[in-house]
Amino acid sequence: MFYKRVGVAAGLALGAVSLLGSVAEAKPVRARVPLQVKGDDLGTVTISALVIQAPELDDVLIVKEKYVVMFLEEMRRQGFRALGRENLALNQDRSDEADFVLGGTMTSVDCNDEQRITCGVSIDWQLLDKHDGRIVYQVTSRHEEMQLADLEKADVGNQLLLGGLRSLLSRSKFAEALKRSSAPTEAVPAAAAPRFANGQVRACPARALSLPKQSDEALKATAVIKVNGGIGSAVVISPDGLLLTAAHVATEDNVIVRFKDGKEHPANVLRVDDRTDVALLQLKDGTRDTPCLALRSETPSTGEDVFALGAPGGERLSFSVTRGIVSGIRSMDGLSFIQTDTSISPGNSGGPLVDAKGQVVAIMTWKMMGGGTEGLGFGVPSANATTALSLTFGDSTGALATRREAAKPAASAAAAVVDTADPAWFYVGKDAPGRTPGWVGQTRGWGWVALSLGAVTVGTTVLLNANDPTPDGFRTLRTWNTVGWALGGVGLGMVLSSYLFAPHPKPPSSAKRTPSSRRITAGIGAPGIGLTSIAVMGTF
Numbered sequence: 302m303f304y305k306r307v308g309v310a311a312g313l314a315l316g317a318v319s320l321l322g323s324v325a326e327a328k329p330v331r332a333r334v335p336l337q338v339k340g341d342d343l344g345t346v347t348i349s350a351l352v353i354q355a356p357e358l359d360d361v362l363i364v365k366e367k368y369v370v371m372f373l374e375e376m377r378r379q380g381f382r383a384l385g386r387e388n389l390a391l392n393q394d395r396s397d398e399a400d401f402v403l404g405g406t407m408t409s410v411d412c413n414d415e416q417r418i419t420c421g422v423s424i425d426w427q428l429l430d431k432h433d434g435r436i437v438y439q440v441t442s443r444h445e446e447m448q449l450a451d452l453e454k455a456d457v458g459n460q461l462l463l464g465g466l467r468s469l470l471s472r473s474k475f476a477e478a479l480k481r482s483s484a485p486t487e488a489v490p491a492a493a494a495p496r497f498a499n500g501q502v503r504a505c506p507a508r509a510l511s512l513p514k515q516s517d518e519a520l521k522a523t524a525v526i527k528v529n530g531g532i533g534s535a536v537v538i539s540p541d542g543l544l545l546t547a548a549h550v551a552t553e554d555n556v557i558v559r560f561k562d563g564k565e566h567p568a569n570v571l572r573v574d575d576r577t578d579v580a581l582l583q584l585k586d587g588t589r590d591t592p593c594l595a596l597r598s599e600t601p602s603t604g605e606d607v608f609a610l611g612a613p614g615g616e617r618l619s620f621s622v623t624r625g626i627v628s629g630i631r632s633m634d635g636l637s638f639i640q641t642d643t644s645i646s647p648g649n650s651g652g653p654l655v656d657a658k659g660q661v662v663a664i665m666t667w668k669m670m671g672g673g674t675e676g677l678g679f680g681v682p683s684a685n686a687t688t689a690l691s692l693t694f695g696d697s698t699g700a701l702a703t704r705r706e707a708a709k710p711a712a713s714a715a716a717a718v719v720d721t722a723d724p725a726w727f728y729v730g731k732d733a734p735g736r737t738p739g740w741v742g743q744t745r746g747w748g749w750v751a752l753s754l755g756a757v758t759v760g761t762t763v764l765l766n767a768n769d770p771t772p773d774g775f776r777t778l779r780t781w782n783t784v785g786w787a788l789g790g791v792g793l794g795m796v797l798s799s800y801l802f803a804p805h806p807k808p809p810s811s812a813k814r815t816p817s818s819r820r821i822t823a824g825i826g827a828p829g830i831g832l833t834s835i836a837v838m839g840t841f
Contacts, residue, residue: 327447327449327452327457328446328448329445329446329447329464330419330445330727330728331445331723331727333464333468333470334471335470335471336470336472337380338379338381340381340382343381343382343476343479344382344480345384345398345399346384346399346403347373347383347385347396347402348372348376348396348403349402349404350404351368351404351405351424352404352407370386371462372462372466375467375470376470379470381479401430401431401437401478401479402428404426404429405424405425405426405427405465406427407424407462407465408424411726411729412449412729413728419445420445420449420457421726422444422461422462423441423443423465424441424465424469425440425441426440426441426469427439428479432633433633434633434667434679435717436717437478437717439718440469440719440721440722441722442466442469442723443465443723443726444461444467445727445729446460446464450742451746474718474720475720478718496691497690499691500690500692500693500699500701501692501693501694501697501699502538502692502693502695503543503696503698504539504595504696505537505539505594505596506593507595508595510658510659511657512655512659513624516622518659519608519610519655519659520610521561522537522591522594523535523536523610523611523620523653524537524559524560525559525612525616525620526546526557526651527559528550528551528552528557532612532615533547533551533612533650533652534546534550534610534612534619534649534651534653534665535558535582535651537593538595538661539593539698540589540592541589541591542586542587542591543581543582543583544558544568544581544584545579545580545582545651545653545661545664546580546652547578547651548573548574548575548578548580549578549650549666550580550651551570551580551582553570555568556568556570561620566584567584568582569582571583571701572690572691572701574689574690577636577685577689579666579681579686579690580651581690594661595661596661596684596694597656597661598683600639601627601662602627603627603629603630604626605626605656606624606625606657607624607626607641607655608622608624608625608654608657609622609641609644609645609653609678610622610652610653611645611649611650611651612649613645613647613648613649614646614648615647615648618648623643625678626642627662628640628641628677636681637682637685638663638679639662639680639681639682640677640679641654641663641678642678645678649665649678650666650667654680661683662682663681663683663686664680664686665678665679665680666680667679742799744795744799745795747795748792748793748794748796748798748799749792749796750792751795752792752793752795752796754785754788754789755789755790755791755792758781758782758784758785758789759782759789761781761785762778762781762782762785763782
């Protein structure tokens with residue numbers, strides 16, 4: 302009989318513990334309704350990184366790899382075609398194959414108090430179309446979780462970050478943006494119609510170099526372009542002192558050109574095509590027999606060795622050589638680019654990408670940056686550069702009529718979709734009128750404890766009395782029975798008050814929604830652009 306009584310009491314106690322565990326389970330303030338997506342209709346997407354740049358933090362941080370894996374798994378569960386981290390044990394990662402790159406910047410995270418009754422997170426999301434090289438979707442998601450007091454800090458972080466991601470995945474405009482993928486092509490499309498009068502340039506004498514052994518010889522034909530506010534690179538394509546560079550480097554009519562021997566020369570900017578991002582320069586002092594490199598008209602093969610010559614990172618590192626391969630030939634927004642994994646940095650822009658024989662295969666113009674998009678540099682094929690500037694090669698250089706082609710307006714490309722931001726946090730940072738938010742969890746938790754102990758006490762006395770119904774036995778148990786009812790009543794009152802007087806778990810439907818005003822700024826190496834931009838496209 303004794304063991305039976307103990308068993309009943311233990312069962313009631315275990316029930317109380319399980320009930321308390323259910324109370325401690327976190328729940329979102331706003332429930333997210335998942336989209337019904339068909340993965341076959343969407344482009345593939347990967348996640349580059351989640352950057353933390355909250356005002357309360359001194360440093361800009363990148364969250365641990367485990368969160369990226371967690372995000373990818375959640376996207377796959379919801380039917381999105383997420384690539385990356387397929388098999389960590391075997392180091393399988395297909396993120397480079399994705400059509401889109403998703404990244405986020407966590408701009409704020411906060412809790413009501415140290416007990417973490419309610420916490421919230423705000424994340425700025427950006428979606429990059431790798432084929433078009435532009436941001437196609439932006440949104441700010443805000444997510445709150447309640448009843449977090451009994452969770453570990455790591456679990457709180459998981460709940461908040463997953464909630465922010467689920468807010469993104471529940472948006473129809475995000476799914477629509479994933480349908481914008483334009484598949485890359487391996488063929489260089491026909492060049493655009495000439496914009497300049499045909500001009501003849503004295504061809505560079507063909508010479509067989511062997512790179513990387515003869516890199517110093519190739520570097521003699523490169524130059525550093527000095528303009529107000531920065532530097533770039535260029536390559537001499539004619540012994541008559543004609544150079545090719547990027548249009549965004551040649552921002553002035555007159556520039557200073559410095560060669561590897563340290564000599565500086567003034568140069569005129571003759572022709573600029575901003576759409577293709579190439580420009581033609583000529584030395585003012587009539588220098589002749591300048592070391593030069595021949596242009597290669599044939600498209601290089603994918604996987605072919607190439608070398609980038611230029612000034613990565615500034616003038617101190619000028620006339621550097623880096624090695625890589627041709628990763629592919631891409632068509633973006635009607636333009637052709639040679640993609641390479643060669644290491645390039647700010648200052649390489651306008652410099653040549655040459656093959657193992659020292660022939661110029663492309664003029665480097667831009668690169669893609671981000672946690673999951675390293676090794677993505679792009680250059681204008683040599684044939685396309687000369688066609689855009691209406692240049693032909695012969696035995697002598699003729700008169701070159703100059704004309705600067707006006708830059709195409711940025712609005713010619715489809716603007717990024719800026720989705721409506723989530724409403725401001727409903728609980729975080731807002732104390733309930735006349736109450737301290739921290740009392741809710743404490744009152745509810747201790748209330749359940751008191752109610753459970755009271756129920757166990759009453760139940761135990763009833764069972765014991767049933768086995769010993771004598772008056773003496775009842776008098777002995779009556780005191781404990783009364784204490785049990787009192788304890789249970791107090792606990793019930795605490796639990797009910799925590800539900801009746803606590804803020805309602807659902808925010809009012811009239812909560813204001815404010816659109817996000819954050820925009821992406823272009824320009825690799827531009828001031829103020831760092832880890833906060835997950836993928837930045839532009840010039841360098």
